[in-house]
Amino acid sequence: MLFNLIEQLLNALVLAGLLFLVSAGLSLVFGILRVVNFAHGVFYMLGAYLGYTTVAVSGWFWPALLVVPPIVGLVGALLEASTLRFIYRRPPIYQLLLTFGFALILEESVRVLYGNTAKGIEPPQLLQGAVALGSIVYPRYRLFLVVLGLVVGGVVWLLLQKTRAGLVIRAVAQNSEMADCLGADVARVRTLVFGAACALAGLGGVAAAPMTTAYLGMGIGVIVDAFVVVVIGGLGSIGGSMVGSLIVGAAQTWGAFYLPETAMVIMYAVMGAILVFRPWGLFGEEE
Amino acid sequence: MRRREFLTMAAVGGAVAGVGGPVFLRRAYAQTPIKIGMPAALSGSNAQYGIQARRAGELFAKDIKAKGILGRPVEFIYEDTGGDPATAVRKAQKLVEKDGVKFLTGVALSSEALAVSAKCPEWKVVFMSTINGAGSLTTKSFHRYFFRVNTSGPMGARAVSLYLAESPMKRFFGLGSDYAWGRDSVGSFSEQITAAKKEVVGKDYPPVGTKDFASYIAKIRQSKAEGVYLVLAGQDATIFPPAGPPVRLDARGEADHGDPGAGEHEGRGRRHAGGDRQLALSLHRRHAEEPRLRRPLSRDARHLPGHVRRRDVRRASEWLAQVIQKAGTADDVEKVIDAWEDSSYEGLEGPFFMRKCDHQAVQPGFMVEAVKDPKYPHLIPKILATYPGDKVTPKCRTEEFS
Numbered sequence: 001m002l003f004n005l006i007e008q009l010l011n012a013l014v015l016a017g018l019l020f021l022v023s024a025g026l027s028l029v030f031g032i033l034r035v036v037n038f039a040h041g042v043f044y045m046l047g048a049y050l051g052y053t054t055v056a057v058s059g060w061f062w063p064a065l066l067v068v069p070p071i072v073g074l075v076g077a078l079l080e081a082s083t084l085r086f087i088y089r090r091p092p093i094y095q096l097l098l099t100f101g102f103a104l105i106l107e108e109s110v111r112v113l114y115g116n117t118a119k120g121i122e123p124p125q126l127l128q129g130a131v132a133l134g135s136i137v138y139p140r141y142r143l144f145l146v147v148l149g150l151v152v153g154g155v156v157w158l159l160l161q162k163t164r165a166g167l168v169i170r171a172v173a174q175n176s177e178m179a180d181c182l183g184a185d186v187a188r189v190r191t192l193v194f195g196a197a198c199a200l201a202g203l204g205g206v207a208a209a210p211m212t213t214a215y216l217g218m219g220i221g222v223i224v225d226a227f228v229v230v231v232i233g234g235l236g237s238i239g240g241s242m243v244g245s246l247i248v249g250a251a252q253t254w255g256a257f258y259l260p261e262t263a264m265v266i267m268y269a270v271m272g273a274i275l276v277f278r279p280w281g282l283f284g285e286e287e
Numbered sequence: 288m289r290r291r292e293f294l295t296m297a298a299v300g301g302a303v304a305g306v307g308g309p310v311f312l313r314r315a316y317a318q319t320p321i322k323i324g325m326p327a328a329l330s331g332s333n334a335q336y337g338i339q340a341r342r343a344g345e346l347f348a349k350d351i352k353a354k355g356i357l358g359r360p361v362e363f364i365y366e367d368t369g370g371d372p373a374t375a376v377r378k379a380q381k382l383v384e385k386d387g388v389k390f391l392t393g394v395a396l397s398s399e400a401l402a403v404s405a406k407c408p409e410w411k412v413v414f415m416s417t418i419n420g421a422g423s424l425t426t427k428s429f430h431r432y433f434f435r436v437n438t439s440g441p442m443g444a445r446a447v448s449l450y451l452a453e454s455p456m457k458r459f460f461g462l463g464s465d466y467a468w469g470r471d472s473v474g475s476f477s478e479q480i481t482a483a484k485k486e487v488v489g490k491d492y493p494p495v496g497t498k499d500f501a502s503y504i505a506k507i508r509q510s511k512a513e514g515v516y517l518v519l520a521g522q523d524a525t526i527f528p529p530a531g532p533p534v535r536l537d538a539r540g541e542a543d544h545g546d547p548g549a550g551e552h553e554g555r556g557r558r559h560a561g562g563d564r565q566l567a568l569s570l571h572r573r574h575a576e577e578p579r580l581r582r583p584l585s586r587d588a589r590h591l592p593g594h595v596r597r598r599d600v601r602r603a604s605e606w607l608a609q610v611i612q613k614a615g616t617a618d619d620v621e622k623v624i625d626a627w628e629d630s631s632y633e634g635l636e637g638p639f640f641m642r643k644c645d646h647q648a649v650q651p652g653f654m655v656e657a658v659k660d661p662k663y664p665h666l667i668p669k670i671l672a673t674y675p676g677d678k679v680t681p682k683c684r685t686e687e688f689s
Contacts, residue, residue, distance in 0.1 A: 005580040116334035118525045212526045217332055256502035260491055
């Protein structure tokens with residue numbers, strides 16, 4: 001019984017780690033740009049496919065983990081600088097339609113380039129197989145995902161809370177006009193944040209690919225969960241994304257284990273309750 | 288023009304039209320293609336099935352181009368359903384009403400097939416199932432316009448059960464996708480394996496599109512099952528461990544026997560040839576210790592070659608061509624149906640017989656193991672056991688076996 005609980009906790013942490021990589025970026029983008037980025041899930045998918053290409057070309061997994069996020073981030077930054085930047089002042093529907101259109105274009109481009117079939121990536125040799133944790137035998141790669149999620153979460157938090165760049169980002173998120181008056185380059189901050197958020201999603205995609213393979217539609221699947229995470233955690237809150245990811249990860253894994261018939265409902269029931277009793281999310285700020 | 292000249296011209300014109308017209312019309316009719324509609328999942332998580340079906344259609348149309356059917360060319364018209372039942376109905380309706388097809392095939396998912404098939408009596412078109420396994424298609428949802436050339440889920444379950452009845456394994460877990468085909472197949476397997484004095488220690492139905500099967504794996508392991516009957520399609524089958532990084536499926540928790548992925552690779556190796564997705568995973572250490580089964584399979588070699596799907600579509604197309612020849616028409620659907628009922632077809636796997644009572648093709652059942660062969664870049668099926676058609680086909684309009 002106890003071992004089951006621990007194993008399911010580990011499984012929840014794996015899922016939460018991957019969800020955090022996607023939802024943190026989504027939340028950041030909304031917090032700073034006030035844009036609901038529908039294309040965010042596609043950047044996750046792009047990361048997985050570029051990871052596949054990098055592994056195929058280099059024969060190694062680690063370079064993919066290092067090279068792909070900046071590339072995906074660059075694509076995101078270009079999107080922001082070339083299109084989104086010009087419609088910030090328009091009604092939100094414009095941004096929504098633009099990002100949705102971009103998601104469709106990117107997904108179809110991936111289909112043309114890679115075809116319809118799923119692409120698998122082997123985890124690195126070091127992370128293949130399983131380790132014994134007392135009576136639990138657990139795959140190394142999944143443990144790596146738990147660690148990756150925690151490390152990235154910690155780095156993002158430190159960056160936002162303890163550095164000057166983080167201070168500027170928080171200032172822009174809080175009041176972009178005032179930050180502009182105080183000398184912050186708001187346009188550049190927005191571009192960098194959008195790029196960084198896409199890079200995080202790309203990292204999530206590369207990390208997930210050995211577990212789930214890279215496949216068309218993986219972006220749509222993850223963005224739905226990420227929206228739930230952001231609603232639960234609160235828009236614009238990194239801490240909220242972390243807690244929201246844990247709640248959704250736990251609901252999905254424990255739900256599938258203990259209440260399989262209602263596993264899908266649990267996550268949405270939690271979201272529904274949050275929307276009713278605390279619409280701004282657990283860590284969001286009431287506007 | 289004078290009246291006499293006009294009458295002469297009209298008479299000559301009439302004579303020419305009278306003699307040459309039918310020849311011209313016959314020639315024009317002979318050029319009218321026999322249209323076969325394929326509302327297939329060409330995108331989405333089940334795209335591999337639709338793409339294979341389309342390739343089979345393209346190849347068949349090319350092969351038959353020279354002689355045609357009744358001298359008429361064959362044209363396949365493809366529509367992408369994305370694996371969605373509502374879209375499948377919409378696309379099928381377009382194929383029937385706009386393109387004028389009389390035959391539909393290549394529908395990938397049972398959920399789509401159930402939706403499209405229900406409309407066929409109204410449209411008066413033949414639905415040829417080449418992939419769909421839901422037992423209900425030939426039982427409670429059966430109608431005269433539906434024909435199933437492939438094996439149904441219960442038929443696959445039957446072959447696996449017959450094979451496992453002889454195995455030393457006693458305890459099984461059933462894991463099937465949460466829709467008609469998965470539930471039908473696991474249900475049928477449970478009944479049959481229980482009748483063989485074995486035990487089903489657990490069942491579960493993960494939703495289509497499950498991203499992480501770790502919780503299900505944990506349940507399987509906890510159940511102390513020695514084998515898993517697995518019914519997953521498309522992307523789910525791809526990402527289910529053994530596909531992912533190793534999650535120990537070994538029910539005994541043998542931490543010391545080396546490769547923790549051995550059981551799962553072994554499991555991938557056991558498939559029923561009736562469908563490329565019904566796997567009987569052995570979790571027994573005895574199997575896991577066989578060296579050949581401990582060899583990791585490359586990620587790209589995880590599926591049986593696509594010809595399993597292509598073969599089913601090819602067979603349906605060839606059988607249809609044979610039936611149309613016999614009926615002497617492709618336009619009178621009722622005559623084609625009459626000709627197809629109780630007809631036979633000699634396939635690569637053995638004889639096929641389309642029984643009239645439920646339009647299910649009676650055919651041999653196989654238990655195969657997917658093995659590596661240096662001659663091929665992918666796994667190939669190695670037959671472990673063959674069962675005659677009457678042993679693996681249920682009684683008419685039921686899911687019961689004699």
